[in-house]
Amino acid sequence: MQGLSLQSLKKHKALIPLYVCTGVGCMGAMFYLLRLATRNPDVSWNKKTNPEPWEEYRNKQYKFYSPIRDYSKEESPAPKY
Known part of the structure; x- marks a missing residue:
């Protein structure tokens, strides 16, 4: 699939913000789950x-x-x- 490798991602620059937002969302969810597991x-x-x-x-x-x-x-x- 196009956009899944680094070479094709350089050709489709519009996908980079999508990957960044998805990564930040996943990291935020992991941080919140870790916080719930340790502070609740x-x-x-x-x-x-x-x-x-x-x-x-x-x-x-x-x-x-x-x-x-x-x-x-x-x-x-x-x-x-």
């Missing part, structure tokens, strides 16, 4: 040393973007078990 309080990788990981986030804001709430100034909505 619902995910626990080591239950032996930290049996209740949600307690670390009681007074922290763990949302990716929150324009309204700032959890450092008020009580966290996390339930107390």
